[in-house]
Amino acid sequence: xxxxxxxxxxxxxxxxxxxxxxxxxxxxxxxxxxxxxxxxxxxxxxxxxxxxxxxxxxxxxxxxxxxxxxxxxxxxxxxxxxxxxxxxxxxxxxxxxxxxxxxxxxxxxxxxxxxx
Amino acid sequence: xxxxxxxxxxxxxxxxxxxxxxxxxxxxxxxxxxxxxxxxxxxxxxxxxxxxxxxxxxxxxxxxxxxxxxxxxxxxxxxxxxxxxxxxxxxxxxxxxxxxxxxxxxxxxxxxx
Numbered sequence: 001x002x003x004x005x006x007x008x009x010x011x012x013x014x015x016x017x018x019x020x021x022x023x024x025x026x027x028x029x030x031x032x033x034x035x036x037x038x039x040x041x042x043x044x045x046x047x048x049x050x051x052x053x054x055x056x057x058x059x060x061x062x063x064x065x066x067x068x069x070x071x072x073x074x075x076x077x078x079x080x081x082x083x084x085x086x087x088x089x090x091x092x093x094x095x096x097x098x099x100x101x102x103x104x105x106x107x108x109x110x111x112x113x114x115x116x
Numbered sequence: 117x118x119x120x121x122x123x124x125x126x127x128x129x130x131x132x133x134x135x136x137x138x139x140x141x142x143x144x145x146x147x148x149x150x151x152x153x154x155x156x157x158x159x160x161x162x163x164x165x166x167x168x169x170x171x172x173x174x175x176x177x178x179x180x181x182x183x184x185x186x187x188x189x190x191x192x193x194x195x196x197x198x199x200x201x202x203x204x205x206x207x208x209x210x211x212x213x214x215x216x217x218x219x220x221x222x223x224x225x226x227x228x229x
Contacts (some may be wrong), residue, residue, distance in 0.1 A: 004159075033216065042205050042219030043160065055214055091159055095215065101149040103215050107159035115191075 004108035006092050008087060012114045013082055020078045021111045025094030032075050034067055035091040036060065043091055049075060082115045091114075120208050122220030136191040137223045139206035142187065146208040148215065151180065151191050154166050154203045154222075163204070164191070196227045 005024045013019050025032050030051050035043035046065070047057045051072035061067075064082075069075040079086055089112050093105040129135045141149075147168055152160035166173045166180045166189065173180045179192040193200055203222045208227045211214040 031215070035217075040222070042222050043217075045216045045218065048214055048216055050214070056216060093159075095218075103150070103165065103209065103210065104162060105150075105215070105217060107152075107161065107196075109157075109159045 004092055004094055006090075006108040006111050008111060008115075009109060010112050011116055012116065014116050015082060015084060017082055018080045019076065019082060019113065020076055021090055021092075021113075023075045023077070023092030023094075023108060025074070025092070026096070026106055029094035029096045030072065031095045031102070032069055033093040033095075034075070035093065037080075037089040037091055037110070038087075046077075079113075082113075084115045086087055087113055087115045120206060120220040122206050122223060124223060125221070125227070126224040127152065129137075129196045129225065131196065131198060131227055131229050133227075134194050135191075135196045135200070135225055137204055137206065137225075139190065139220050141208050141218075142186045143208070143210070143218075144187070145210040145212055146179045146218075147211055148209045149180070149182065149189050150207050150209075150217070151178075152199050152205045152207060152219075160205060173179070184221065196225075197222075198227045198229045201225055201227050 033048040034046040035042040049069040064080045067077045089110040091110045093107045095105045121217045139222045150165035153163045182189045206220040209217045212227045
């Protein structure tokens, strides 16, 4: 396994359209996190899953955002009715609580979203 | 209380010099303090991390110094190289919070050859 993968890497969309991003974590990592990073800032936590359960959502995650991890493996992040303020890099990270090392998160390359 | 404050915002160091980046936190529930390195267009990569029960951790040219009473920690990059030019983020997380990570705003490091 070569690490966390995210698709697509880049997405350009028009305001009002819906977009969906996918994250494939490292195999057997049972925790998966989503972060958002705007230019010149550090990543901001959005939500995280342990297996298929979504355990916490940030206030940043408005009702236009929804995340799923249906079988405890890959995850999707959907943004409905995109706004220009949604333009950012969306990062996914995974970690493995089963092996005991819960703290270390491995990040994917991110999906860069541009809303026109 | 969830913030992690990082300074400086940018840093220019001569090749071979020492780069020092400082961070401060408020939430005493934090129990894991990683540093990440990020190159343009890439995701953050874990560089080194420390838990609050130790005051220093060294891995190669990278050292974290941790002051629990002051709620501060810093990254020292010894013998800085042009390849170290990147953005560095300090961060903090807590096992009670599912290790969701709170990041500092980042320091853009440029190492002059």
